[in-house]
Amino acid sequence: MAVSFEYVAKETATNLWRNRMMALAAILTVAVSLSLVGTALLLRQAVNRQIGQWSNNVSLQVFMNPDATSQQIANVRSMIEQTPQITHVTYLDHAQSYAQAKQVLAGELTAIEALSPATVPTVFRCQLKNPSEATTVQATFNSGVPGVYQAISPSRSIHVMQQVTNVLQLILLVIAIVLLISSLVLILNAIRMAIFARRREVGVMKLVGATNWFIRVPFMLEGLVQGLLGAVVAVVIVLMSNFGVSYLIRHYKVSVLGSAVLPAHDLVVTELLVVLIGIVVGVAGSSVAVRRFLDV
């Protein structure tokens, strides 16, 4: 069976144009819902990256004075090893600590320039059996141990923030799913109207022996195009909001949020996922419509 590309393209374009108001509604709904999906996914990645950065994935960091003697460092190490709540510890010397600082301060060139390996404090990174004990353990190291500059643990606010973003993300995803379902129904309805508008042609096609797929393909393609166009709009919206946020973070030098600027790789993967969902929704909607309303 030769379904000519030209014929299918022409039919699909005519259908979309004839049905443009329905198509527009479907496309915009897909766009809004997929924007939410994309935003939720990016938010999740940004928050995870940022929180990981803030807490360095450790529960307690003990910073030494840059000029602490090796005797003082050894003392602190043995003190840490004798603290029962601490399960694991790694020590970053000047060079490693400097590398770490550069990562944390990425995006803030002046701050990095002010640092040098010699002036950066060395640090013990400790993992606690139970992160909720962080404040008490932290206090023992902050009570004037010689050579210790400061002991810090991720504050409760980080955990609160994590929970808030989790809830926010859940809400976004629920809204997105509801909108995705409604866009599927809208696409289904748009295709149904297209089928109704062309019932004469379809009748003649059946009569003269056009194959089922020949009759179906233009309608299914119409749904696919609607899903795809919606997804493309969503991709643009998500990209623009992402660049907007990144720009604000850089422009106002909000260095604490430096890691919330996502690398291109994460963006591309998310956008591809958005496009894929758009196509799936379009094809699913039109398949159901074709099966239910195009009796071939």
Place this chain on the structure above:
Amino acid sequence: MIRFDNVTKSYKGLAPALDDISLEIQKGEFVFLVGSSGSGKTTFLKLLLREAVPDSGSIRVAGRDIGDLSHWRVPYLRRNLGCVFQDFRLLPNKTVTENVAFALEVIGRPKSVIKTQVCQVLDLVGLGQKGERMPHELSGGEQQRVAVARAFVNRPLVLLADEPTGNLDPSTSQGIMKLLDRINRTGTTVVMATHDVGIVDTMRRRVIELDRGRLVRDQARGVYGYGDMTSSTRGVPVVAMAGNGDLGHDAAGDPVTSRVAAVRARRGQR
């Protein structure tokens, strides 16, 4: 070409639309399918097109049992069956040429073939000069010619016509019948369901009569008869036949009279 073996078809809960029909139509025959409304003529054509499937019995078209046909093969069956209807079923937004070409486009014929075949068939139906007209600019007779052209453009083995003259005045109908006759002469089998007494009586071709789903008459070179017993047709064929002398192949007396008697007996009248 077409063969029905004990075909029965009924719609939900109703009396059968076709009841145990067996018949055979040879290649190149011209057959009238007559009977009152609801007698099963349309069901007969629908079964041939496989728009409906018989409850029992088998139907063969060109040697193939179409009951066995898988779903995706049905379109290929329909490519061998041209179809004409009372209401023309032309696409109003396409020109005459486009309407006819559409039938070939959607079965994937190449453009060059479409062009020559459409020209040929429009000349055949006498609309060679009106290819660029829209359907609404044409008279009913011309529209039906377009429909015939569309049905015939792919050179089907069989042309099915469901009351093709139902919307046309007698002289226009004559033109359509001449056209169908011409198509029949090319070797195409024509099956035409009709109510048109005049046409059936002048053409003198094989007549198959259905009455409430039953085959009540199958007569070579037959006439319409007056099985529906309405005042408008009662008696007319008898008068027409009186001077004719050709009483069909039923040698045992007047076929019309005997058939009417049979119908009456079945209905419990007199």
